[in-house]
Amino acid sequence: MKQIKLTEDEIEKRLLHLPDWDYFDNAIHGEFEFENFKDCFSAMSRIAFECEALNHHPEWKNVYNILTVSLTTHSANGVTPLDFKLAEAIENIVEPEED
Structure with missing residues (x-):
């Protein structure tokens, strides 16, 4: 499915x-x-399953206990809703909601 590049205003709002x-x-x-x-590597492993499910893959690096993630949709030459979908999935993995 073709992804539509978001405007800077749409990105800032999201x-x-x-x-x-x-x-x-x-x-x-x-x-x-x-x-x-x-713990960092464990989170990266869980994130990898989300990436495969969405068929969308981050640029990321890990140094000891720090994970740095960059999301963009290369086919759209910018940020799309798919990037935000993956970012939300990553958030749910690295910072699960407290009950």
Whole structure:
């Protein structure tokens, strides 16, 4: 399914719901800190399943307990709703809601 590139205003409005994310360099970016490397790698493994399910894959890097994620849709040359869908899935994995 072809993804439509969002405007900067649309991106900024959607980011209000994702306070840990920023928009720059034509992508949305999040950085997450974990207790240790094992917890970080475990979250990355869970995120990988979401990526496959959405057929959308981040640019990411991991240094010890820090995970840095950049999301953009290359085929649309910018940020699309699909990037936000994956960002929300990542948020639910790295910061699950407390009951």
